[in-house]
Amino acid sequence: MNDPFKQADALRKALVADDDAEGRMDAWLTAMLGTDLSRNRVKALIEQGAVSVNGIAVTEPKRKIRPGDQVEIVMPEPExxxxxxxxxxxxxxxxxxxxxxxxxxxxxxxxxxxxxxxxxxxxxxxxxxxxxxxxxxxxxxxxxxxxxxxxxxxxxxxxxxxxxxxxxxxxxxxHGRTGPLERAYQAVVWGRPRTLTGTIDAPLGRAGDRTKRTVKREDTDDAREAITHYEVLERFGERPDATALAALVECRLETGRTHQIRVHMAHIGHPLIGDQDYGAAFKTKANLLAEPAKSIVNGFHRQALHAFLLQFEHPTTGETMHFEAPMPDDMAAIVEALREMPAPEDRRS
Structure with missing residues (x-):
């Protein structure tokens, strides 16, 4: 059943109890509405006088429902x-x-x-x-x-x-196209991008989850231009074939979309370490790391992403303002541990 309260014009809902209706008002209403309203929320609405039965306000959640009862619930405007x-x-x-x-x-x-x-x-x-x-x-x-x-x-x-x-x-x-605005990020990613510098030009749009984003075709309705420039700064656990277990990457944004760096790096096969949304499939790669890097990465539960540089024009003086912030301790600990990790061919099994 669709949520009757997700529509702006459906803040009022009328229901009629069928011949099999029984039990407490709050329990019956919760089942009938079939929405993401919890029973506690329904109970609170009843106590606030938002529910009436046969034209009379009901404020007692345990009031019994009876067959044929005409029930009306009015949701207050969200504030x-x-x-x-x-x-x-x-x-x-x-x-x-x-x-x-x-x-x-x-x-x-x-x-x-x-x-x-x-x-x-x-x-x-x-x-x-x-x-x-x-x-x-x-x-x-x-x-x-x-x-x-x-x-x-x-x-x-x-x-x-x-x-x-x-x-x-x-x-x-x-996005800094005609002015001094710059935004630069440091990211620790799994593996090493094939080229040490590159540009990811891939439109982004909503994924199934409204909070997430994914790469979309340009002709998709919600596709929005997204461009990320990257440079590999360091490689960790580098192998003879020029691959690596992880890398420190600098990313500069030409556009500013939600989760842009996270989605773009995952799109080219190098999600951020610790990214639960876009890099969960890579979590077991921590087993390839030597200690203490393995333990530090396993204990890191956020995306390894830091906006280290911001530059813009001062709104009144016109001066170019440039600021940098050092990498936070938890992310710096990952980088340091990866730096100290021996090359794969030197590790003892």
Missing amino acids: DPEPQGEDIPLDVIYEDKDLIVIAKPPGLVVHPGAGNWTGTLVNALIHHCGDSLSGIGGVKRPGIVHRLDKDTSGVMVVAKNDIAHRHLADQFAD
Whole structure:
């Protein structure tokens, strides 16, 4: 059964209990709706007066359903909570009256959303910057002009007023084609790309899961241009045939699509170490690594991706601003362990 509350015009649902109807109201409603509403959610709606039986509001979830009962449930309009400031430490690289540049740690969500209404970078910024962020770029994303995935670390810039927000947003929308904007990432990938430098030009679109992306044909409705330039910086566990167990790769974005680097590197057969979404099939490759690299990689549960460089034009001074952030400790530990790993032909079985 389709969810009756996924439609904007279906916030009200009328049901009639059939001849076999029995049991508690909350249990019967949960079964009848056939949606992703949990029984606890249905129970809460009943207690809030959102359910009526035969024209009379019912607020007792255990009220028995009877054959022929006419039941109506009205879903309240969804309301997103306005984010509040929270005293969350920020690693501030630079700050002035127009903008703030921070080094985002892995594990920090950028802006509030389902399942993450608190503890985000936005909550931290509101606390740090005060009223200066109010209303810039929307209630849920004040000052945000670009984002990094929760488990990706690196440099981010946030606008502190409307003029800065518009100017920075325009630069990111232009992807640096006509200005100084640059974004560069460090990634640790499985294997070694066939060429030491290259360009991945492969459109991206939604995968089956709405949160994931996949490479699409250009003529697909939701296909969006995506271009990544890469350079292999180091090779680890290199074999005589020029293959390697892993590599440190620098990626520069010509476009900025969701999960772009992660999907593109997986597309050419070299997913990021630790990537649970696009590299899960490569997880057993850790068994090919020598200790302690094997244990460190097995204990690493996020994509090995770090936005180490960000460059842009200052929105009011016009100055080219260049910032870099060092690789976080957990990812640096992987690189160091891989560096110290003996070549495969030198390992003892």
